Amino acid sequence: MQRVFSGIQPSGIPTLGNYLGAIRNWVPMQNGDASLFCVVDQHAITVWQDPKELARQTREMAAALIACGLDPERCILFVQSHVPAHARLAWIFNCVARIGWLNRMTQFKDKAGKDREGASVGLYVYPNLMAADIHTYHATQVPVGDDQKQHLELANDIAQKFNHDYGVEFFPTIEPLIQGVAARVMSLRDGSKKMSKSDPSDQSRINLTDDADTVALKIRRAKTDPEPLPSETRGLEARPEARNLVGILAAITDSTADAVLSEHGGKGFGAFKEVLAEALVAKLSPIQAEMKRLLDDPATVDAALRRGAGKAAGIADPIVRRAEELVGFLPAR
Numbered sequence: 001m002q003r004v005f006s007g008i009q010p011s012g013i014p015t016l017g018n019y020l021g022a023i024r025n026w027v028p029m030q031n032g033d034a035s036l037f038c039v040v041d042q043h044a045i046t047v048w049q050d051p052k053e054l055a056r057q058t059r060e061m062a063a064a065l066i067a068c069g070l071d072p073e074r075c076i077l078f079v080q081s082h083v084p085a086h087a088r089l090a091w092i093f094n095c096v097a098r099i100g101w102l103n104r105m106t107q108f109k110d111k112a113g114k115d116r117e118g119a120s121v122g123l124y125v126y127p128n129l130m131a132a133d134i135h136t137y138h139a140t141q142v143p144v145g146d147d148q149k150q151h152l153e154l155a156n157d158i159a160q161k162f163n164h165d166y167g168v169e170f171f172p173t174i175e176p177l178i179q180g181v182a183a184r185v186m187s188l189r190d191g192s193k194k195m196s197k198s199d200p201s202d203q204s205r206i207n208l209t210d211d212a213d214t215v216a217l218k219i220r221r222a223k224t225d226p227e228p229l230p231s232e233t234r235g236l237e238a239r240p241e242a243r244n245l246v247g248i249l250a251a252i253t254d255s256t257a258d259a260v261l262s263e264h265g266g267k268g269f270g271a272f273k274e275v276l277a278e279a280l281v282a283k284l285s286p287i288q289a290e291m292k293r294l295l296d297d298p299a300t301v302d303a304a305l306r307r308g309a310g311k312a313a314g315i316a317d318p319i320v321r322r323a324e325e326l327v328g329f330l331p332a333r
């Protein structure tokens with residue numbers, strides 16, 4: 001049986017990048033207990049999170065996922081810290097992964113920036129916890145945005161080394177599922193940086209909760225160049241901001257960059273941005289209404305997450321216990 005796993009950090013309001021690169025691809029993958037989607041709060045604290053905000057954002061993220069189409073009755077939706085198996089396996093993986101492997105991870109370099117010595121150890125070993133999230137369920141299909149590809153390759157290296165060291169075929173190979181024209185949505189202020197929920201500039205991203213006026217303003221202010229849109233995708237080379245906006249419209253309207261350009265090629269950005277803002281508002285409004293309805297009843301969201309954690313632990317515990325046995329840990333009971 002193929003099992004799907006993916007996660008998202010409650011490190012802010014989910015962005016259009018999270019939605020197009022990940023969340024909306026999860027919806028058609030729901031397949032009962034063979035599909036697990038996780039709000040990864042343990043990953044979020046690898047950089048500082050205000051405790052009250054983290055709790056609020058964790059519930060808000062769960063509500064956003066449900067509002068985007070994840071149904072807790074059709075998949076397992078839960079919070080990472082509610083299932084201790086993730087952290088147990090992560091510790092084993094900390095001892096399997098090599099420092100040289102982690103030194104190559106570009107996300108650590110991006111997030112730690114110049115202050116590498118001041119970054120948390122958690123941020124450094126983040127990919128080991130991510131590998132554990134997936135292997136805790138023997139998941140093989142992992143739908144993520146393009147930015148996570150390197151971490152999934154590392155998760156496969158860790159699994160292979162574990163299997164080799166302990167002489168078993170225990171952890172399967174993971175297949176990254178990186179989908180669509182918007183696998184990497186870029187910042188609205190800088191076409192060379194990905195859109196991120198923790199970017200200090202709110203103007204760099206569309207939050208799923210932005211109202212119509214905010215969306216229109218952010219798109220109007222989005223960085224572009226003075227040339228009109230080209231009629232073919234070839235003309236987007238070396239124009240990262242234009243390419244990003246075209247990619248977003250294509251993704252949000254279930255179209256392609258070619259089709260968008262054959263309709264809008266030759267137009268200036270003023271007119272194009274109006275079309276884009278309108279399409280975004282049409283997509284986001286129903287999601288926002290549903291999120292509001294869910295957050296007006298937090299007890300129901302929390303109860304769904306608790307049920308999800310119970311089901312997730314039912315799958316995870318025997319797998320992680322077996323990994324612990326293979327390592328040589330004495331049973332606790």
Ligand code: AQP
Nearest residue numbers: 008009011017021022144145183184185195196197198
């Ligand atoms: N800009 C993006 N374009 C496409 N996909 C993206 N994802 C994130 N940003 C983009 C995908 O969203 C999923 C959840 O990501 P995450 O929250 O676990 O961590 P992240 O990749 O670090 O996302 P952010 O928004 O940049 O969060 P912060 O700011 O907290 O670091 C993943 O599948 C990711 O690929």
